[in-house]
Amino acid sequence: MILKKNLVFINIILILLSCSKEEVTKDYTLRGHVFGTTYKIVYLNATNNYQKSIDSLFYLMNKSLSTYIPTSDISKINRGDSTIVVDDLFTEVFQKSKRIYKETNGYFDPTVGNLVNAWGFGPKNVKNNLTEEEVKQQMQFVGLDKVSIENKKIKMQISGMYLDFNSIAKGFGIDVVARFLNNKKIGNYLVEIGGEIRTKGSKKNNKPWSVKLVDPINKDGNKGYVNLNLSNKSMATSGNYRKYRLTEKGQKFVHTINPITGYAIESNLLSASVIASLDCADVDAYATSFMAMGLEKAKSFLEKHKNIDAILLFIDKKGTLKEYRTNTYK
Template identity: 65%
Template sequence: MYFCVYKLHSMKKLFFLLILVGLLACKKTETVKLIKLKGGVFGTTYNITYVADKNHQQSIDSLFYLVNKSLSTYIPTSDISKINKGDSTIVVDEMFKEVFKKSKRIYAETNGFFDPTVGNLVNVWGFGPKKEKKDLDSVQVDSLMKYVGLPKVSLEKGKIKKQFPEIYLDFNSIAKGYGIDVVGRFLESKKINNYLIEIGGEIRARGKKPNNKLWAVAVEDPNQDGTQSYEKVITLDNMSMATSGNYRKYRIGKNGQKYVHTVNPITGFAIESNLLSASVIAPADCADVDAYATAFMAMGLEKTLEFTKKYPQIKVILIYLNSEGEILNYSN
């Protein structure tokens, strides 16, 4: 008799636990939802979508603030602005260190076509914070090339050392991607593994949407007449994607020459190559693909194709002009 009572009591206890677990599971299912955040940052817009039960807007805004405080050339009190003004006492933070070390590696991989020391030239060509908009001749460009070259800058005991005080660091061609990585890591630290982060066209996608489908994005077709269309829609499976193009951000000089925002670090000129747009997709940090996209625009089509053969894990969608002036595309 005692055994039967004990067994009945155990069965009731087990039944109660099953109900409790079921209720908790239902509660969790009900609270998990698709959260969408949007706003402005880094001089552009952001859109963040993730599957979770909590809105992390405040924490993400704080992360954006820290990235800007470290790396923004548009904020006079940022660490990079102080360094560019000649302050050699700044001890840089971990964000700055990571971006600097990435830049060193990618500079080497691209044979100098990605070079954050091109900042002086970006400024005088009219694409920096001051919008100087000068039309330079070869002599003027040569005088500024003295201050270009990432090997002329080093990180020693937490401080940036420059061979010439005039060297101007500009991480804007990697900062959007890095900001995406910072947010992605934060979400993953909160056990959020299904998300899509987009800042100014750069993207990092992880996991899937609530309908169990992969995240889909559109690659823009750079129509030179100013109209907007899309080349193709692709799905991203745990990938980062960045696109660089000179078809919108450019100016026409007094001499009638078209100057683009991608300055070639090898020549110092802001003259467009035969690439109109380079979209880079890889299972890497978004900062990396952001930097590669910038480098490819300076390289031009032929050197970019050579690079992708050497690094086959990097996928590209290239839109370019052929010798007849026709707009064509290539993807691997």
């Protein structure tokens, strides 16, 4: 009888101990600066603040892929150092870029780095107005098919080529953070860097994650163009309404370089917002390529790729803001 009472007492103690060890969860919102812009990371029902871990991931991203850091791997490669052994982050971005380069028939091309610099939108920030001959000269360095990875080292067919993954790196950085949160069994989160977003699950009370699309005509307004349900999706927006420059004669050059022509001339397409259940790096790259393609080619691409949704904002011949939406968002 005494033994039975002791066993009951021990069981009660074990239950109390297990309850006392139950981990307390809370919601976290992390904010800061990275990749030359701001970020916001919201994740729910977590046991830890992962700020330090995420800072470490950003550090590794910059060390590998930032063209703005002279000591990064990509900066050394762009200066002609062929001894650099690229890491897994670099390799994944490169391979993903290769695939999208082929899918878009060269409209997404990270080898436009020399042209980006030449037109005055790169780290060197030299404001040039290129002649037709100078554009032609720069085009010899364009073409991702001229670059490969062999034994974890970058091989370029032409010396002097310049890699620039900035048009995919923000989205990829979001994916890296999302994978980390997935590994920590976080079921509900939103990761945003510079306007590119990836979400999982939902907000509190099962409300969907939503985003306000920027109005390119009134880009500094608070109203926005439209609110979108973004749960379990990635979204990226590319546009030329913020990053551009005007010459003394009023000529406008935009930061999206057309890798087919080599020119930085604005089309009637103001912005391309791409939404899909894909990696954010993918939609980031597609958004950039649509801006280079222009409206009609972008529409044609979307008609063939039904797994990708988009909202394209453009100016018609009368100067009126118009939109094209894929079926999901019509």
